[in-house]
Amino acid sequence: MSTPAEAAPPRGAGPRLATRVFSAMVLVVLAGAGTLLVVSLLLAPTVFHWHLDQAGVLADSDVSDHVEEAFAVAALASTGVGVLAALAVAAAGSLLVARRLADPIALTANTTRRLAAGDYTARVEQPQMGPELAALTESVNLLAQRLEDTERSRIQLIVDLAHELRTPTASIQATVEAIADRVLPADDETLATLSDQSQRLSRLIDDLASVSRAEERAFRLSLTTIDAVEAARAAATAGAARFARAGVTLHAPEGPPLNVLADPDRLGEVLDELLVNSLHHCRDGDSVTITAARRGATADITVTDTGSGFDPNEAERLFQRFYRADPARGNPTGSGIGLTVARALIEAQHGTLTAGSPGHGAGAHFTISLPTTAS
Ligand SMILES: Nc1ncnc2c1ncn2[C@@H]1O[C@H](COP(=O)(O)OP(=O)(O)O)[C@@H](O)[C@H]1O
Ligand SMILES: [Mg+2]
Numbered sequence: 001m002s003t004p005a006e007a008a009p010p011r012g013a014g015p016r017l018a019t020r021v022f023s024a025m026v027l028v029v030l031a032g033a034g035t036l037l038v039v040s041l042l043l044a045p046t047v048f049h050w051h052l053d054q055a056g057v058l059a060d061s062d063v064s065d066h067v068e069e070a071f072a073v074a075a076l077a078s079t080g081v082g083v084l085a086a087l088a089v090a091a092a093g094s095l096l097v098a099r100r101l102a103d104p105i106a107l108t109a110n111t112t113r114r115l116a117a118g119d120y121t122a123r124v125e126q127p128q129m130g131p132e133l134a135a136l137t138e139s140v141n142l143l144a145q146r147l148e149d150t151e152r153s154r155i156q157l158i159v160d161l162a163h164e165l166r167t168p169t170a171s172i173q174a175t176v177e178a179i180a181d182r183v184l185p186a187d188d189e190t191l192a193t194l195s196d197q198s199q200r201l202s203r204l205i206d207d208l209a210s211v212s213r214a215e216e217r218a219f220r221l222s223l224t225t226i227d228a229v230e231a232a233r234a235a236a237t238a239g240a241a242r243f244a245r246a247g248v249t250l251h252a253p254e255g256p257p258l259n260v261l262a263d264p265d266r267l268g269e270v271l272d273e274l275l276v277n278s279l280h281h282c283r284d285g286d287s288v289t290i291t292a293a294r295r296g297a298t299a300d301i302t303v304t305d306t307g308s309g310f311d312p313n314e315a316e317r318l319f320q321r322f323y324r325a326d327p328a329r330g331n332p333t334g335s336g337i338g339l340t341v342a343r344a345l346i347e348a349q350h351g352t353l354t355a356g357s358p359g360h361g362a363g364a365h366f367t368i369s370l371p372t373t374a375s
Pocket of ligand 2: 331334
């Protein structure tokens with residue numbers, strides 16, 4: 001836990017909090033004492049006269065004058081002493097209040113300074129000083145958590161990327177060296193290998209751009225009410241030719257409209273990714289079925305295939321960046337980020353994307369859940 005910052009306050013910020021609280025208290029004490037004094041000096045003589053009259057003391061007698069004078073002096077003296085005592089209490093009180101208020105504020109300022117300096121582990125402790133300061137510390141901690149997560153995923157991305165780039169670059173370098181050493185001829189076959197590897201590099205670069213955009217949510221979304229059944233049918237129509245060429249049957253959903261709140265383009269991209277993945281994991285004779293069904297306040301669009309499937313324990317890992325369960329079987333040119341991007345796109349639309357499979361060789365299913373809308 002950090003200690004309150006000792007850094008000098010910014011110039012032009014005005015008096016310290018303790019001074020402001022003390023000034024406010026002094027004003028209240030003086031205003032109270034003044035009002036008390038004026039009211040009692042205006043009211044008391046009349047009340048006194050009445051009582052003296054009742055007691056039979058003559059209004060112009062010496063006793064009456066003396067009593068009234070005594071009252072005025074007593075009122076002035078006791079108010080004066082009272083004001084001094086109240087000021088002393090106000091000074092002590094304002095120091096206490098200012099301290100209780102200033103410490104958590106200083107701690108929060110110190111934490112944000114540490115965050116700005118790149119220390120994303122910095123957090124503020126809950127000050128137990130009411131809902132306003134609790135909300136302030138909570139939002140600072142939330143910001144810190146977000147920065148820490150982003151930094152961690154940035155570092156992980158660099159590590160993953162370095163790992164992914166190593167294979168094609170090492171291969172290009174080895175081929176070029178072999179040509180230079182005349183171990184390999186610079187013929188069409190060698191050049192095709194070089195071209196393949198450099199294409200892999202450029203695909204990786206494109207993938208990298210889309211994964212970082214998706215993970216940082218740096219894309220524009222336009223959420224509208226769309227028919228999930230229609231969206232699924234459109235994705236199926238777009239992929240129909242590829243499926244026919246591969247001998248894989250593609251079933252699109254039928255039925256009444258099922259309205260969801262989604263971005264039609266982004267949903268289309270995700271459906272396309274799921275269909276391409278399924279196609280890569282299916283053989284001639286397999287089939288892929290898209291269904292759309294309401295489930296409470298959400299609608300599920302599921303892509304089910306009869307392809308190679310995967311180990312059910314692996315379901316969550318499929319969504320990790322650059323993760324490919326069985327590179328030899330799936331998309332030969334894939335880099336394992338399609339599902340990462342797809343999940344980020346669906347989560348940005350307040351939905352979820354999950355995967356399941358009964359096991360190797362038993363097919364797979366991927367479900368997009370999106371919030372439904374009434375109309
Ligand atoms: N329909 C599917 N059937 C079996 N495995 C799948 C299916 N779709 C995706 N996978 C697995 O999930 C991994 C990650 O998918 P993805 O992120 O799209 O990467 P890529 O398609 O580039 O390999 C794939 O490499 C594959 O192992
Ligand atoms: Mg893919």
